[in-house]
Amino acid sequence: MRDRSTSAKTLLVLLSLACSLFGCQPTPEDGPKKTPQAGGDAGRPMPTLHYFTWSDYVDKALIEGFERQAGVKVAVDTFGSNEELLAKLQSGASGYDVVVPSDFMVSIMIGQGLLADLDLTKIPNAGLVMERLQRLPFDPNNRYSVPYLWGTVGIGYNSEVIAAPPDSWDILWDIRYKGKISMLNDQREVFGAALRAAGQSINAKDAAVIAQARAKLLDQKRLVKTYTSENYHQLLAFGDVTLAQGWGGAVARAMVERPAIKYVIPKEGGTIWADCLVVLKTAPNKGLAMQFINYLLDREVAAKTTERLLFASSNREAKALVPERIRGNPAVYPPDSAWDRLEWMTDVGDAVRFYDQAWTELKLQ
Amino acid sequence: MLAGWLLAPALCWMGVFFVLPLALVFVISFASRGTYGGVEWTFSLANYLNVVDPLYLKIFLRSLTLALATTVLCLVLGFPLAYYIARLPVRWQGVWLLLVMIPFWTNFLVRTYAWMFMLRAEGLLNTLAMGLGLIASPIEILYSPAAVLIGLVYGYLPFMVLPLYAAIERLAPSVVEAAWDLYAPAWAVFWRVIVPMTKPGIVAGCLLVFIPSLGAFITPDLLGGARTMMVGNLIQHEYLVVRDWPFGSAISFVLMGLVLAGVMAYVRAEGSRRELEVRR
Numbered sequence: 001m002r003d004r005s006t007s008a009k010t011l012l013v014l015l016s017l018a019c020s021l022f023g024c025q026p027t028p029e030d031g032p033k034k035t036p037q038a039g040g041d042a043g044r045p046m047p048t049l050h051y052f053t054w055s056d057y058v059d060k061a062l063i064e065g066f067e068r069q070a071g072v073k074v075a076v077d078t079f080g081s082n083e084e085l086l087a088k089l090q091s092g093a094s095g096y097d098v099v100v101p102s103d104f105m106v107s108i109m110i111g112q113g114l115l116a117d118l119d120l121t122k123i124p125n126a127g128l129v130m131e132r133l134q135r136l137p138f139d140p141n142n143r144y145s146v147p148y149l150w151g152t153v154g155i156g157y158n159s160e161v162i163a164a165p166p167d168s169w170d171i172l173w174d175i176r177y178k179g180k181i182s183m184l185n186d187q188r189e190v191f192g193a194a195l196r197a198a199g200q201s202i203n204a205k206d207a208a209v210i211a212q213a214r215a216k217l218l219d220q221k222r223l224v225k226t227y228t229s230e231n232y233h234q235l236l237a238f239g240d241v242t243l244a245q246g247w248g249g250a251v252a253r254a255m256v257e258r259p260a261i262k263y264v265i266p267k268e269g270g271t272i273w274a275d276c277l278v279v280l281k282t283a284p285n286k287g288l289a290m291q292f293i294n295y296l297l298d299r300e301v302a303a304k305t306t307e308r309l310l311f312a313s314s315n316r317e318a319k320a321l322v323p324e325r326i327r328g329n330p331a332v333y334p335p336d337s338a339w340d341r342l343e344w345m346t347d348v349g350d351a352v353r354f355y356d357q358a359w360t361e362l363k364l365q
Numbered sequence: 366m367l368a369g370w371l372l373a374p375a376l377c378w379m380g381v382f383f384v385l386p387l388a389l390v391f392v393i394s395f396a397s398r399g400t401y402g403g404v405e406w407t408f409s410l411a412n413y414l415n416v417v418d419p420l421y422l423k424i425f426l427r428s429l430t431l432a433l434a435t436t437v438l439c440l441v442l443g444f445p446l447a448y449y450i451a452r453l454p455v456r457w458q459g460v461w462l463l464l465v466m467i468p469f470w471t472n473f474l475v476r477t478y479a480w481m482f483m484l485r486a487e488g489l490l491n492t493l494a495m496g497l498g499l500i501a502s503p504i505e506i507l508y509s510p511a512a513v514l515i516g517l518v519y520g521y522l523p524f525m526v527l528p529l530y531a532a533i534e535r536l537a538p539s540v541v542e543a544a545w546d547l548y549a550p551a552w553a554v555f556w557r558v559i560v561p562m563t564k565p566g567i568v569a570g571c572l573l574v575f576i577p578s579l580g581a582f583i584t585p586d587l588l589g590g591a592r593t594m595m596v597g598n599l600i601q602h603e604y605l606v607v608r609d610w611p612f613g614s615a616i617s618f619v620l621m622g623l624v625l626a627g628v629m630a631y632v633r634a635e636g637s638r639r640e641l642e643v644r645r
Contacts, residue, residue: 087605090402108401179505185591187606226508226590240486240507350400356607363594363602364420 048073049288052088052096054275055080055230056250057149059308066295072288080229081186089114094282097289100275104188104345106145107138109278111347115144116279122290125297130316132339133274138346145276147314148296149249149305152334152342153189153271156236156244156251160260169197169266172243173216178223180242182235185227187359188345189271190217193245196268202343205351214358221365236261247273248331249311255331256310263331269341272334274314306332394614402608412615421599421616425623428595431510432579435517439525439574440567442518447529447566452538462530465523477516477587484512484588508590516584521577525570532566533559568631576624596620 049070051063055078063074077096079085082105089099089109101109109115120126126146133147157166161180172181172193183190192202194213204210225241226232232244237257244251254261277296279289295301302313303321310326312319312333319327326332334342348355394412396404415421450461468476483489484507491503506512540562544554560567582597594602596616603613 081606083608084605087402087608090608091604091610112401221592224592225505226592228591238485238487352400356609360602360607361420363591364424364599 046071046073047285047288048075049098049285049292050075050077050096051098051292052077052079052085053098053100054078056247056311057100057275057309059305062296062301062305062308065301066292069295070288070291074292083187089280094280095284096280097283097285098292099278099280100148101145101278102273102275102345103136103138104347106276106278107347110139110144114281116281116283116286117143118146118279118293119286119290122287123294123297125294125299125315128297128299128315128317130314130319133314136274137344139276145278146293146297147274148277149309149311150272150274150314151248151311151332152265152338153184153192153245153247153273154251154263154265154331156232156246156254156261156263156331158236158239158242158258158260159262161242165262165264166243167264167267169193169268171266172245173197173220173223175223177242179225180240181220181224182226182228182232182241182244182246183220183224184232184245184247185229187355189245190227190362191355191358192271192345194220196266196270199268202271203346203348205348207351207354210351210354210358214362217358217362218365221362227363233257247311248334249309252310252326252329252331255329263329265330265334265338265341267341269343270338271345272342273345390614390617393611394618396611398609398611402610404610412612413619415612416615416619424594424596424599425620427593428579428597431514431517431595432575434514435521435578436525436571436575438514438518439522440571443522443525443529443570444567447526448533450526451530451533451536458530458534462527465526469523473520474583474587476520477583480512480516480519480588481507484515507588508592510589510593512588513585513593513595516588517578517581520581520584521574524573524577528566528569528573529563530566532563532569536562572628579624580620 049066049072051074053076058076058078063076066072067074079088082102085099085101086105086108089096090112106115118126120142123146126142129142129147133150135141136147139145155166155169155171157171159165162171171177172183183193188202191210191213194216195202195204195209198209198212198216200209200213204213226235228235229247232241232246233250233254234257235241236244236246236251236254239258244254248263251261251263255263277293279286279293283289296305297313297315299315299317299321302315302318305311306313306318306322307326310329310332319333330338393404395408395410397407397409397411399405446465450458450465453461481488485491486503486505486507488507490506491500494500495503506515536559541554541558544558549557579595580597580600581595582601585591585593585595585598591598600613600616600620603609603616
């Protein structure tokens, strides 16, 4: 008798363990769970828009704004890198309507035939895109994409430790900051830093140049505390790292927590990027997708987005509505003086294999 | 006849959701990768040949070492705990088992983030140790293999404790008493009575800890700072970062093969040993 109760207990325990084992996958936690009250006849299922975006780009209030306005539900899923986005779409993840790839990934997705034509008549706000983000080489007529949020990649640093602003990428190879450096967990950007430091373009396609950058990065690895694209603003703010290669907006977030954090775009230059709104060819709800894109690009919504996410909006009228402390922050809006040394990342074609291999080697070491 | 029908739902389930995907992965492992990812259907063994590259062997070795260390630490920590629980009054056993399980009610990711806060330079552990004057300057634990080991041991300890508890609970105290009564020294009571009699639990616990920790990828990613890659991370990297599914599939199959071979070798050795004992 006693034996049986024991095995029943063990079984129960193992069962609950198994449940927790399979429940340990990361899940999109920011997805709206509330069903909005507005719109929709009773009995008719409410249309759902599926939005696949960067993990930093989710803001509940903004999404709920659209849900109320359009009387729909928005289901949000997130990704952490352009490569992850492409891999998930290629592996057959379907059902997404609006996706937010970066510039170079837009051209890859166009090449792969993944994108639907935008209906610009339904997106009047696309006409408000700032001058510098118009006619971008990868999609000059906004046939497939409209820039949404944009910014730069530079270095965030703790000015309590480093008094003089570092002006070169070389500081990320400075032995004095061993174990106090974080790099993005992003293949092209990490190579971009090494290539820039060596005076090369971030879009190098030559195997020998990429191999040199790889050697430089292998040499750097012992100084690097972590490769992360997600929580380095906390690492900066908490003092875990002194220097972080990062997206401007994330560094701006660290500044909120610790005002001593500063941001520079080194003299060798940095990346300028624009994350774009696109509609997938397989989108189940294209009409609603256009409506959603127009909503995100709206002047007021765009200004709120910049204020909350600390990434600059592409809407040229929005900047004036953003509070001065954010508008004047070089991590959010790069100063005019920096524009000359900013470079767009482009698709490197077949050379992507060299990058893939070198990145794997770097991560395996 | 009825028994056969009862089997059908489980068979269908396993066929559709386990065998079919696995077969697909197996087929892909012989294909090759297109420029932007995707799969090109040309048959080749190149992916399997690539796995033996020293670069990847190093990852396999590192994962094996970490998984073994995790298993040993879990066993060393888990055995006394399981023994203690199994010898409590039955009423209290439930309470203690519940305590072992409570962390599982929270998402694993959240718990891993909690560890990040504890291990960081200005985190709880360092602040505490410095406040007590134990260390002068913060120790950098986060983003090191040690942090990965801590995270793995923490995550898999219950998988060790529960089977051990079940085995020890079944061990009649009178057997241990008999050993004492017959003047067995402490080491002999442990090694020659307790261990052999709880061996099924030890083996089950070790397998339950070793296999999943070999394939772990969240812990090395978050606590190792994506610097200390394990096989799980390598597979994820191949699938989601460089989009080389054929190679990722090949690594998955090599990993599966290794684990299977290890377990089978053990079972066979155990089986023949038992046979020998019976014959004796």
